[in-house]
Amino acid sequence: MAVQTVANTADATGSTTPAPDLGPAAALSCRECGERFPLGPIFACVSCFGPLEVAYELPAGGPEELRRRIEAGPKNIWRYAPLLPVPADVAGKPSLNPGFTQLVQADNLARELGVTGGLYIKDDSGNPTHSFKDRVVAIAVEAARAFGFTTLSCSSTGNLAGAVGAAAARAGFRSCVFIPHDLEQGKVVMAAVYGGELVGIEGTYDDVNRFCSELIGDPLGEGWGFVNVNLRPYYGEGSKTLAYEICEQLGWRLPDQIVIPIASGSQLTKIDKGLQELIKLGLVEDRPYKIFGAQAEGCSPVSAAYKAGHDVVRPVKPDTIAKSLAIGNPADGPYVLDIARRTGGAVEDVTDGQIVDAIKLLARTEGIFAETAGGVTVGVTRKLIENGVLDPALTTVVLNTGDGLKTLDAVAPTSGPTATIRPSLEAFRAAGLATD
């Protein structure tokens, strides 16, 4: 993973500015053709449009030393600073300090699903704004600082908007975020309450995304850091911390199988990148692992491509209660297909009804209230076991990436008081609730 060191970045006028301090990040590299570029707020390869990714000068010293350094670090994503595009003193900067969320050993759910090899829920609803997006945003904020942006922005299905609003408030940026106009109220309120600008766009997420991409190329967007557009290469690295944490929490061991929700496919792609890095660094033993992608049937372009044996993803117009996963044109879809096939995993989808059932199953068995995206991963896990695709005898990690309080509407119609009674012992007895 050695790269040539890029000392300076040339700007449009040909003058040079010092390279931004992004720690071990050394350059950007095209995931498609390998072409390299100096670190900067760019996201697509000039030759082939492929996505740019951060390439590193990885830490000197062996795995033992690195493991000690990580374990001595703070109980948040900054413990992995030596593997992320952030300055060495990042832990001292104003940040929401996300990460190191619980890896819950889900024995009750395992019994219910017939998993015998160990089942874990990586519960990212425990992050500061209650979704995994705090991880990606925290890294993008450091890039925004390094490149001198003053406004933080994003196109969002809701969770990212909340994460950007909160992180901007803490770090002292102006924020202005864009969402489809018809999101769940929980997400709209969370995106608005931190006091930044919030713009509802009349259209789907894909329309929002297109609008933001055009804003980036226009003088109107000058000085704006869009965490998932021009800061995307840095943003994406935040998802690697999920891979690092899962392995560390398993005692520096790879799980056999991971089930990951897919919207754009970025999270899944970067979790795979994180696992590969741990293997290369010698932090975990090199063993096979399988990655499974999960979608909602009402927005399942990647699952459809997987089942049809295609290596390109044909976009769809989404219609599902899983709005956080409602991206009809997933940019990293082709990589999800590659990874599922390379690792021996699969991509599957579940109906809205199965999503609701799965949310309630997880809540009933483990006391974890997932948002619809978590219902998608749990539902897909159940379906993959029933179809004999996911091996119940192997160690399995299922991601819950967001909090059920954000999507109350999904379960509200079927969740309420078991009984409503007068405040009297008589009424209580009559309701049949006493234990005998």
Added chain:
Amino acid sequence: MSVTVRIPTILRTYTDGRSEVPAEGTTLAEVIADLEKNHAGIAARVLDDAGKLRRFVNVYVNDDDVRFEQGLETATPDGAGVSIIPAVAGG
């Protein structure tokens, strides 16, 4: 048919920095061929070796993603706006 093509930042070296350029053609394929005439090299950036749209580029004719339409054979009516946009991730 005369259309306006919106050029992403990474292709503006071919258009002298301009973010919008005019082009002619009744289909997207013809529009790209016409762009190539005036801005040599641009077609090879948008199309792969097989002459198909690259997989990480999104093209819209007016508001429609051409993958929902007829791809390179999508009609480009007079006065249409064509946008070329790199794929983005996130959410």
